[in-house]
Amino acid sequence: xxxxxxxxxxxxxxxDILEIIQYxxxxxxxxxxxxxxxxxxxxxxxxxxxxxxxxxxxMPKKNGVEVCEILRSQPTFKETLxxxxxxxxxxxxxxxxxxxxxxxxxxxxxxxxxLISRVNALFRRxxxxxxDKVLTVENLSIDPSKFEVMVDGKDVTLAKKExxxxxxxxxxxxxxxxxxEILNQVWGNEVIVGDRTIDxxxxxxxxxxxxxxxxxxxxxxxxxxx
Amino acid sequence: xxxxxxxxxxxxxxxDILEIIQYxxxxxxxxxxxxxxxxxxxxxxxxxxxxxxxxxxxMPKKNGVEVCEILRSQPTFKETLxxxxxxxxxxxxxxxxxxxxxxxxxxxxxxxxxLISRVNALFRRxxxxxxDKVLTVENLSIDPSKFEVMVDGKDVTLAKKExxxxxxxxxxxxxxxxxxEILNQVWGNEVIVGDRTIDxxxxxxxxxxxxxxxxxxxxxxxxxxx
DNA sequence: TTATATATTAAGAAATTGTGAACAGATCCG
DNA sequence: CGGATCTGTTCACAATTTCTTAATATATAA
Numbered sequence: 439x440x441x442x443x444x445x446x447x448x449x450x451x452x453x454d455i456l457e458i459i460q461y462x463x464x465x466x467x468x469x470x471x472x473x474x475x476x477x478x479x480x481x482x483x484x485x486x487x488x489x490x491x492x493x494x495x496x497m498p499k500k501n502g503v504e505v506c507e508i509l510r511s512q513p514t515f516k517e518t519l520x521x522x523x524x525x526x527x528x529x530x531x532x533x534x535x536x537x538x539x540x541x542x543x544x545x546x547x548x549x550x551x552x553l554i555s556r557v558n559a560l561f562r563r564x565x566x567x568x569x570d571k572v573l574t575v576e577n578l579s580i581d582p583s584k585f586e587v588m589v590d591g592k593d594v595t596l597a598k599k600e601x602x603x604x605x606x607x608x609x610x611x612x613x614x615x616x617x618x619e620i621l622n623q624v625w626g627n628e629v630i631v632g633d634r635t636i637d638x639x640x641x642x643x644x645x646x647x648x649x650x651x652x653x654x655x656x657x658x659x660x661x662x663x664x
Numbered sequence: 665x666x667x668x669x670x671x672x673x674x675x676x677x678x679x680d681i682l683e684i685i686q687y688x689x690x691x692x693x694x695x696x697x698x699x700x701x702x703x704x705x706x707x708x709x710x711x712x713x714x715x716x717x718x719x720x721x722x723m724p725k726k727n728g729v730e731v732c733e734i735l736r737s738q739p740t741f742k743e744t745l746x747x748x749x750x751x752x753x754x755x756x757x758x759x760x761x762x763x764x765x766x767x768x769x770x771x772x773x774x775x776x777x778x779l780i781s782r783v784n785a786l787f788r789r790x791x792x793x794x795x796d797k798v799l800t801v802e803n804l805s806i807d808p809s810k811f812e813v814m815v816d817g818k819d820v821t822l823a824k825k826e827x828x829x830x831x832x833x834x835x836x837x838x839x840x841x842x843x844x845e846i847l848n849q850v851w852g853n854e855v856i857v858g859d860r861t862i863d864x865x866x867x868x869x870x871x872x873x874x875x876x877x878x879x880x881x882x883x884x885x886x887x888x889x890x
Numbered sequence: 891t892t893a894t895a896t897a898t899t900a901a902g903a904a905a906t907t908g909t910g911a912a913c914a915g916a917t918c919c920g
Numbered sequence: 921c922g923g924a925t926c927t928g929t930t931c932a933c934a935a936t937t938t939c940t941t942a943a944t945a946t947a948t949a950a
Contacts, residue, residue: 551767597927614811618784630777632930637907639928655811656906656937657824823938861940863896882895882948897946908935917926 444561445469445486449479449505450494450523455548459492462550463557476500480508483515490519490560519560523548573608575664578649580608587647594646599624603636604643607652607662616659636660670787671695671712675705675731676720676749681774685718688776689783695854702726706734709741716745716786745786749774799834801890804875806831813873820872825850829862830869833878833888842885862886 446468450456453474460470471486473479477499483491491509493502500508502522509515522543541560544553573580577590582605587594596604602624607615620636621629640652640660651664672694676682679700686696697712699705703725709717717735719728726734728748735741748769767786770779799806803816808831813820822830828850833841846862847855866878866886877890 599928612810612812614809628781630775630781631928634907634909634931635929638909638930641908654907655824658811661810825939857939858941860896860942864898864940867897867899880896891950893948893950895946895948898944900941900943902939902941904937904939906935906937909933911931913928913930915927915929917924919924920922 444490445471445488446490446492446557447471447473447479447483447486447488448492449473449476449497449502450492451475451497452494455494455523455546458550459548459553462554466554466558468557474498476502476505479505483509483518488518490521490557492521492523492557494523521556521560573605575608575611575651578608578647578651578664580605589647589649596643596646600639600643600646603639604647604652604662607660611662611664614655614659614661620659670716671697671714672716672718672783673697673699673705673709673712673714674718675699675702675723675728676718677701677723678720681720681749681772684776685774685779688780692780692784694783700724702728702731705731709735709744713740714744716747716783717741718747718749718783720749722751747782747786799831801834801837801877804834804873804877804890806834815873815875822869822872826865826869826872829865830873830878830888833886837888837890840881840885840887846885 446463448456448459448463448470449472450459451474456472456474460472463470471482471488473482475498479491479493479497480500493505495502497505506520506522509518509520519541521541524543524545542556544556572582579588581587585601587596587601587604603620606620606623615623617636621631625631644650644652649664651662653661653663655661672689674682674685674689674696675698676685677700682698682700686698689696697708697714699708701724705717705719705723706726719731721728723731732746732748735744735746745767747767749772750769751772768782770782798808805814807813811827813822813827813830829846832846832849843862847857851857870876870878875890877888879887879889881887
């Protein structure tokens with residue numbers, strides 16, 4: 439498998455788990471580093487600046503929640519993905535964990551497949567909007583940071599879903615997004631909505647923009663074009 | 665919905681559930697087979713080689729976990745997707761299930777929509793980047809990600825089937841595709857269409873492209889040539 | 891030539907998307 | 921708090937496009 443160019447730091451005190459995870463994620467194409475306790479995790483994190491840190495809740499030196507707390511308090515790690523490993527027993531922890539700013543958690547015992555899919559999902563979720571770049575095409579500009587769309591210099595107000603949908607399409611002009619892709623990106627994997635929902639939003643966007651910038655590819659999906 | 669060319673085997677001892685799932689997945693375009701107990705599941709799996717096996721945990725003869733265990737021990741089913749159906753009560757099972765190499769699980773009672781989205785998600789996860797390569801031959805270029813065909817720099821709009829057919833032929837210039845091959849690749853194994861259907865599509869492509877790039881090999885099939 | 895395969899055409903079937911309205915739930919505002 | 925407004929979703933059905941078929945013409949190989 440090709441490299442995904444993503445660095446992952448795993449911290450767990452059980453060498454077996456460390457090894458299993460490392461093996462599987464490496465096979466997935468990630469660059470994997472390990473730490474066996476909280477302090478080591480923090481130390482390595484500062485050096486390698488990983489894209490994702492997987493933290494066992496229960497660890498010597500500093501536990502996962504503490505590590506998360508410390509890292510999150512630094513600007514450098516504000517955006518770093520953090521995923522907790524929790525035992526089924528400590529239900530409370532991962533609730534706290536997520537409140538603390540973890541991005542996901544996986545309960546032990548760990549299934550490599552599940553972990554991999556969660557990790558991939560995290561990166562997918564993040565890569566969705568790598569930057570809040572303002573998209574500008576001809577007389578249309580889309581500013582995700584301000585949540586603002588302008589046509590011919592005039593403000594157009596889009597609802598959240600409409601905006602997200604437009605931004606997704608416009609982020610790759612010409613490329614066709616399958617209906618499924620759109621659902622995953624805008625609505626999320628777990629949400630289920632009816633067939634016509636996308637259409638309705640597309641229509642609203644077309645209507646509000648007053649531009650013919652979204653092309654229907656029948657039986658396939660939609661694409662942005664100007 | 666068009667065929668996805670994926671075979672799914674469902675094993676559950678409750679006929680109602682079996683029927684509901686079969687109905688919904690069939691409607692989604694999958695080819696669905698059923699089994700009412702563990703042994704039947706294993707038997708059918710060996711014969712039909714499904715792409716995905718949906719196993720109820722609680723079943724007569726052999727339960728889902730056992731079936732999974734047995735199948736996973738054979739090289740043939742190393743890569744086969746397995747999804748468990750679990751009652752909310754037996755929490756422990758699906759943990760074990762996932763460890764065993766299941767790829768996902770869905771808890772009963774089953775919502776067809778949820779199940780469908782999970783199944784689609786599984787296949788999406790597995791289907792790693794299919795040939796999204798842009799094909800370019802002389803003054804013709806075919807871009808599957810944009811679903812776009814250009815001749816001499818001008819856009820030509822093809823319908824889905826037309827596009828798929830052209831892309832298939834053009835992906836191996838010179839090679840003759842048997843009519844059967846074409847049917848399998850573009851329409852899917854189980855879809856039955858009349859003899860003339862392919863011809864009609866071929867004709868439309870020739871017409872729209874305005875190029876003589878598809879050659880008829882009488883009695884055999886078609887090939888792409890430029 | 892004759893039998894068979896393919897091309898062409900038009901028409902209807904099937905599938906997909908567009909549209910307007912209705913609705914519940916959020917959200918806003920006084 | 922209560923009403924007004926906005927959002928997201930669904931639904932039914934219209935509009936459109938795509939796909940398939942069937943009938944006929946044409947081409948090709950033996």
